[in-house]
Amino acid sequence: MSSDALPTGAHVRPPRAIKALGAVCMLTALSASCGTPAGPAPRMYPLTGRTRMVELTAQDVRWEVGPSAIYNAWTYNGTIPGPVIDAVAGDRIVIRLSNPTAHPVSIHTHLVEFAQSEDGADLPSIAMPGQTITVTWTPRYAMTVPYHDHATHEGVRRGLVGALVVHAPDERPATEHVVVLSDLDSAEFAQLPGVADPVTGMIPAGGTFRGPHQYMHVINGKAYEESIAPYMGRVGSLSRWRVVSIGVEAHTWHIHGHRWVDADGTLTDNIQLSPGTYRTFELTPELPGNWMVHCHFPNHAEGGMVTRYVVAPQ
Numbered sequence: 535m536s537s538d539a540l541p542t543g544a545h546v547r548p549p550r551a552i553k554a555l556g557a558v559c560m561l562t563a564l565s566a567s568c569g570t571p572a573g574p575a576p577r578m579y580p581l582t583g584r585t586r587m588v589e590l591t592a593q594d595v596r597w598e599v600g601p602s603a604i605y606n607a608w609t610y611n612g613t614i615p616g617p618v619i620d621a622v623a624g625d626r627i628v629i630r631l632s633n634p635t636a637h638p639v640s641i642h643t644h645l646v647e648f649a650q651s652e653d654g655a656d657l658p659s660i661a662m663p664g665q666t667i668t669v670t671w672t673p674r675y676a677m678t679v680p681y682h683d684h685a686t687h688e689g690v691r692r693g694l695v696g697a698l699v700v701h702a703p704d705e706r707p708a709t710e711h712v713v714v715l716s717d718l719d720s721a722e723f724a725q726l727p728g729v730a731d732p733v734t735g736m737i738p739a740g741g742t743f744r745g746p747h748q749y750m751h752v753i754n755g756k757a758y759e760e761s762i763a764p765y766m767g768r769v770g771s772l773s774r775w776r777v778v779s780i781g782v783e784a785h786t787w788h789i790h791g792h793r794w795v796d797a798d799g800t801l802t803d804n805i806q807l808s809p810g811t812y813r814t815f816e817l818t819p820e821l822p823g824n825w826m827v828h829c830h831f832p833n834h835a836e837g838g839m840v841t842r843y844v845v846a847p848q
């Protein structure tokens with residue numbers, strides 16, 4: 535592994551003050567200063583009568599995962615992930631999905647009411663090449679879930695993924711962070727930075743070989759700190775994290791220097807998410823800093839799943 539395979543700050547230890555703070559939180563696990571429970575038991579909200587229209591077009595693009603790392607991507611609207619689909623619980627979401635590509639595409643989501651004929655897993659809810667389909671979703675719960683292609687098993691690996699964010703009507707104000715964790719197929723890169731010579735181990739000039747998983751594990755479609763925009767927060771200001779795992783492998787979401795109470799009441803700073811699972815949680819930053827955030831599987835962090843959480847002083 536080359537030295538640049540280790541993200542900046544990988545060896546920086548959290549200051550002692552944070553350990554002390556953590557100990558206090560263990561004693562008062564549900565106090566507001568230690569993070570906030572993810573929310574009350576799931577509540578079904580009434581229909582709002584509102585309809586949100588979403589236009590999606592399948593596009594095959596060369597997606598820049600990082601400098602000189604170009605992926606032959608299948609996308610919704612040209613990006614990995616596709617646009618955040620945003621609604622309030624009780625809204626009706628009408629999605630028109632056009633498919634000018636040469637492969638089938640669909641859209642499927644979780645925890646939402648829709649007709650089986652709009653599931654995205656079978657015809658007629660699959661847009662064949664040249665077709666446009668319409669699906670209607672009625673989310674009744676406040677939540678964050680993935681949406682993704684279900685026409686082929688390749689679609690998710692190629693980039694047909696995104697997040698559906700459903701707000702509670704009475705949601706309290708917070709800084710929102712949407713995190714889509716996914717995995718890319720090493721065979722589908724059109725271009726990668728130089729790789730080490732298998733005999734000499736030498737890296738060509740300009741090369742940035744970062745291990746056998748390089749650029750394969752992405753946060754919002756991007757890999758490594760230089761390409762993933764940092765999450766921004768402020769001491770004392772509520773942060774709501776909406777994390778969706780929609781790749782091939784399980785991931786964790788570990789935020790250095792912070793802690794929150796998970797939905798099951800556990801105090802944590804690292805949650806595990808299998809493919810197709812999701813978590814929404816809140817925390818209130820207590821200490822400023824340029825904190826590391828990453829998946830805790832070492833090969834995934836080495837492969838790109840690492841960025842920063844920049845917390846400004848109050």
Ligand SMILES: [Cu+2]
Nearest residue numbers: 785829831834
């Ligand atoms: Cu991971």
